[in-house]
Amino acid sequence: xxxxxxxxxxxxxxxxxLSAADGTxxxxxxxxxxxxxxxxxxxYRDKVVLVDFWASWCPPCLESLPAWEALRQELGPRxxxxxxVNVDENTSDGLDFLRERRVRYPVxxxxxxxxxxxxxxxTLPRYFLVDTQGxxxxxxxxxxxxxxxxxxxxxxxxxxxxxH
Amino acid sequence: MKRLLLTAGLIQALCVGExxxxxxxxxxxxxxxIYLDTTAVEKGQFFLSxxxxxxxINDLVSGSQDVPDETGRDRxxxxxxxxxxxxxSDYWSISALTSYVxxxxxxxxxxxxxxxxxxxxxxxxxxxxxPFFITPFRRHELxxxxxxxxxxxxxxxxxxxxxxxxxxxxxxxxxxIAWASYSYAFNQAATVQFHASANYLHNGENDRKYTLGRxxxxxxxxxxxxxxxxGYSALLRYRQSDPDRRFGFELPNTGGEWLDxxxxxxxxxxxxxxxxxxxxxxxWRDLNGALQFTTSYSWAVSLxxxxx
Numbered sequence: 001x002x003x004x005x006x007x008x009x010x011x012x013x014x015x016x017x018l019s020a021a022d023g024t025x026x027x028x029x030x031x032x033x034x035x036x037x038x039x040x041x042x043x044y045r046d047k048v049v050l051v052d053f054w055a056s057w058c059p060p061c062l063e064s065l066p067a068w069e070a071l072r073q074e075l076g077p078r079x080x081x082x083x084x085v086n087v088d089e090n091t092s093d094g095l096d097f098l099r100e101r102r103v104r105y106p107v108x109x110x111x112x113x114x115x116x117x118x119x120x121x122x123t124l125p126r127y128f129l130v131d132t133q134g135x136x137x138x139x140x141x142x143x144x145x146x147x148x149x150x151x152x153x154x155x156x157x158x159x160x161x162x163x164h
Numbered sequence: 165m166k167r168l169l170l171t172a173g174l175i176q177a178l179c180v181g182e183x184x185x186x187x188x189x190x191x192x193x194x195x196x197x198i199y200l201d202t203t204a205v206e207k208g209q210f211f212l213s214x215x216x217x218x219x220x221i222n223d224l225v226s227g228s229q230d231v232p233d234e235t236g237r238d239r240x241x242x243x244x245x246x247x248x249x250x251x252x253s254d255y256w257s258i259s260a261l262t263s264y265v266x267x268x269x270x271x272x273x274x275x276x277x278x279x280x281x282x283x284x285x286x287x288x289x290x291x292x293x294x295p296f297f298i299t300p301f302r303r304h305e306l307x308x309x310x311x312x313x314x315x316x317x318x319x320x321x322x323x324x325x326x327x328x329x330x331x332x333x334x335x336x337x338x339x340x341i342a343w344a345s346y347s348y349a350f351n352q353a354a355t356v357q358f359h360a361s362a363n364y365l366h367n368g369e370n371d372r373k374y375t376l377g378r379x380x381x382x383x384x385x386x387x388x389x390x391x392x393x394x395g396y397s398a399l400l401r402y403r404q405s406d407p408d409r410r411f412g413f414e415l416p417n418t419g420g421e422w423l424d425x426x427x428x429x430x431x432x433x434x435x436x437x438x439x440x441x442x443x444x445x446x447x448w449r450d451l452n453g454a455l456q457f458t459t460s461y462s463w464a465v466s467l468x469x470x471x472x
Contacts, residue, residue, distance in 0.1 A: 055300060057353040059392060060435075087300045089352050113301030120254070122206055122299045141206075141472070142435050 025051070025130045026118040028083065030108035033095060039083060039106045042134065048158045049130040050082045050151075053116055056093040058124040060143040067148050069103045071155070078159050079132075085110045087121065129154060132162050205251040208472045215245040217464035219444075225458055228450040236272025239457060241265060243285065255294055259309075262287040262316060265333035283318030283333040290341060298349045298357075305347040313339035319370060329374050329408075336370030359399070360384040369409075377406035377419045385426070392432060399426040400447075407452055420451030422458070440466040 028041035028051060041049060052068060054061035068082045082105035086094035091109040098107060110116050119128070129138040129151070138154060140147075205211065219241040224233040247261035263285030270278050290311030298305045317334015321327050329335075345361035361383045367376035385399030400423065407419040428442035444462040451458060 055352070057351075113299070116299075116301055121301075122254070122297065124300065 023136060025128070025134050025136050026115075028085070028108075028115055028119070030085075030110070030115065032106040033086070033091065033109050034098075034107065037106070039108060041083065041130065044081055044083075044130075045134060046132055046162075047079045047081045048132060048155055048162065050080070050127060050155075051119075051130055052082060052084045052127040053087055053110075053119065053121050053124060054084060054094075055086065055088045055124055056097050057088070061125045062097060063145065064125060064127070064143040065098075065103055066101060067143075067145065068105065071148070071152060072105050075152070075155055075159065079162060080155055080159065081105065083108065085115050087111065087113070087116050087124070129158070131158050205249060205257050205470075207251050207254045209249075209251045209470060210472065211249040211468060211470045213247050213466055213468040215243075215247070215464050215466040217241075217243045217245070217462055219243070219462040220460040221457055222460045223446065223458050224455060225449060225451050226455050228448065231455065233457075236270070237457070238270040239268070241267050254297075257292050257294070258289065259292065259311075260287065260289040263333075265317065267327075267331045267333065269331060279323050279327060279331055281318075281321035281323075281327055281331050281333060283321060285317040286334045286339075287314045287316040288312070288341070289314070290343070292343075298347060298354050300352055303349045303354075305345075305349075307343075307345045309341070309343040309345075311341045311343075313341065313365075315370070319372075326372075329372075329376075335367070335376060336372070337368040337375065339368060339376075340366040355389040357387045358384070359387060359397075373411045375409040375412075377408050379406075380404045383426075392435070395430040395432075397426075397428045397430075399428075400424070401426050401444075417451075417453030417456050420449060420456065420458075422446065422451075423448040424459070436470050438468050440468070442466070 025041060028039075030039060031037065032039050041051070050068060050071070052061075052064065054065065056062070065084070068084070072080060072082045082103075084103070084105060084107045086107055087110050088094040089111050091111055094107075094109070108115065113121070119126075123141065125141070125143045127140050127143070128136050129140075131137050137158065140151075221239040221241065222233065222237060224231045243266070244264040245261055246263070247259065249257055249259040251257040264283070265285040266280070266282040268278075268280050288311060290309050292307055292309040294305065294307040296302060296304060296306055313335075315334055315336050315338060317332070317336075319329075319332040319334040319336030321332055341363060343361070343363035345359065347360075348358045350356040350358070361381075363379075363381045365379040365381075367378065369375040381401065381403045383399050383401040385397060387395060387397035389395040403422045403424075405419045405421075407414040407416070409415065423446075425445045425447050426442065427445075428440055430438055430440040432438040442464050444459065446459055446461070449458060
């Protein structure tokens with residue numbers, strides 16, 4: 001009976017929640033697939049940046065792209081930017097989609113995980129909000145259109161704290 | 165999201181034999197391990213699942229031959245299994261389950277035609293290490309696990325007398341589990357995967373000096389996610405069990421080899437909540453001794469919820 005008690009205590013200990021710490025964003029650099037312009041996250045230190053990892057085979061990711069475009073159009077003048085990282089094995093699959101639904105923010109191609117692995121990408125969708133100091137302040141693993149308003153508030157808060 | 169969450173069925177159920185030398189019942193126990201959630205998870209992810217399984221154990225077998233049963237026997241086990249998994253890190257996770265088990269046996273020609281028992285079953289805790297896992301950039305996943313089965317269940321259920329071991333909700337003995345699994349994704353979205361697993365279960369002796377046979381399990385099969393909602397899988401599962409022992413002596417008519425087909429379908433209501441329906445259909449078996457009752461079929465419904 002004592003051993004059963006130890007077993008149950010071990011169970012409780014093992015299932016105690018651990019905190020997930022946010023930290024400095026890993027390196028993110030590459031060329032924009034459309035303009036060929038070099039893009040570095042570190043060049044956006046004065047902006048709040050949404051880093052979005054996506055692929056053409058991920059329906060929620062495709063749904064999110066126009067939402068990011070709309071957010072950028074609205075909040076871009078106040079210091080918000082989006083950097084998208086396409087992880088399709090065949091980058092042309094992602095480009096085909098973008099030709100139909102053009103976005104104005106930079107899109108990098110990462111078919112081999114040069115960017116995605118350091119960012120810890122295991123599943124899609126996955127997007128991060130990075131503050132003006134280059135720190136990841138939030139990490140998202142699902143996209144629903146009703147979540148955009150919450151994300152918008154979060155961005156506005158970061159932009160507000162940037163100006164104060 | 166794209167990954168089919170049906171690797172749980174890769175571990176075989178515990179096998180509980182009966183300590184008599186007549187036609188005994190193999191694989192009559194609660195499915196303590198079969199519904200252990202072994203899906204690879206990311207740091208901080210938590211999964212809860214509930215499974216209800218109906219296991220019919222009415223096939224009478226001599227070696228590998230089916231034998232007509234004229235005893236009017238009806239033997240079944242209904243199990244409720246609650247399991248949880250938590251990812252301590254991207255590489256280490258812990259899974260646990262506990263169960264509630266209801267056994268029923270009817271024998272038409274017997275002096276005691278009906279026997280029933282129910283109560284808490286055994287529990288399992290498993291620590292898993294996943295050195296590499298499927299991502300958009302990698303097609304392979306490998307996991308190793310080790311754990312214990314704790315005798316949290318009732319094992320002195322009685323009718324007029326203490327019921328046989330296969331009618332007890334729990335085994336009354338500690339057990340050790342070693343386990344490994346491999347998955348390969350055929351596409352980047354990992355919608356089609358090959359799975360293979362092997363595990364070993366060592367059983368200790370209970371306080372009635374009864375020891376379940378050691379078990380070796382191999383399984384392999386495929387899973388396919390048709391879209392973000394529907395998926396299915398099909399596995400072949402081989403199990404070999406040593407004879408049970410009482411006072412250290414092997415019991416005849418216990419143990420053997422089984423090959424089962426395990427189909428399953430899954431529906432995801434949301435990206436966090438899903439349900440699955442699975443079955444177990446015997447394909448071939450070669451059992452020890454002259455006669456054994458064994459699995460006719462089983463089916464199960466599972467509900468699963470994940471969050472961070």
